[in-house]
Amino acid sequence: MFESITDNSGSWEIVGMLTEDAVMELPKEKSAVAIDMGTANRLPPRADELMHVVTRFEYALKELGYGVMRNGAVEANWDKFANEELKAEFLQRVREKNLAPTILSNPPSKQVLNGSTLGWGVKAAPNSIQDFIGAVRRVRNNLVHGGKSGHPDADRNALLVSEAIEVLLEALRSHDDLRFMFEGKW
Incomplete structure (x- = not known):
């Protein structure tokens, strides 16, 4: 070892x-070829925690029947879970507890391709639980797919990551079966 x-x-x-x-x-x-990992390692604080939470959350969703087949693979059906289980009441609770002010007022952008140029498309503030959970998921997607490591808007990215974690933990606290699956206590 x-x-x-x-x-x-x-x-x-x-x-x-x-x-x-x-x-x-x-x-x-x-x-003999050294790879400079400096930029790749400059993820927002708690980015690794968000990855762990999302990974386990998606596992729990699929185990509870919130899975869907897409392109020959099973994926977590976040929209169905948001609409059937969390509902508008969850979004209201997030607002009342001030868990995600950045996601609610200035949600994460979506990476776009304009011709051959990468850019960021501004997204409207979420008005429904489905849109809100979509914005939470976009935080994770931008980290994995969108080149957010070493990004010049590091402070905002750190806020988005922290808020996404808090929202997902609140969802776990509000749904016992999901939490038990997430924790591996089935």
Whole structure:
């Protein structure tokens, strides 16, 4: 087992307990190439926590019957869950508790392609529970697909990530069966 693996230049490091089987040897001609992970590692605070919460949340949704087949794969049906379980009352509670002021007033943009140029499309403030949960999901999608690491609007991104986490945790607190699945207590 290895606790830490580092290259000679210090450009990258893997920390954790790895078995020898988990370490792949790179071909000699590739092993000298260092990859600068600086920008990739500049995710908003709590971004990793959001990934963990969303991953487990989607698992719980599918286990509770909120799954749908799309393109030959099962996906969590967030819209159905939002409309059937959370409803407008949940959105009202989020507003009353001030859990997501940024998502509600200045929701995450959606990455767009204008010809061959990437850009960000402004989204309207969510008015329904389905639109609101869609905005929460977009926070995660932008992190994974939208190039938000090292983004110049880092403070806003940090707020969006924190608010998305709080909304998802509030949804778990409001739905016992979902929370039990999320926690692995079935």
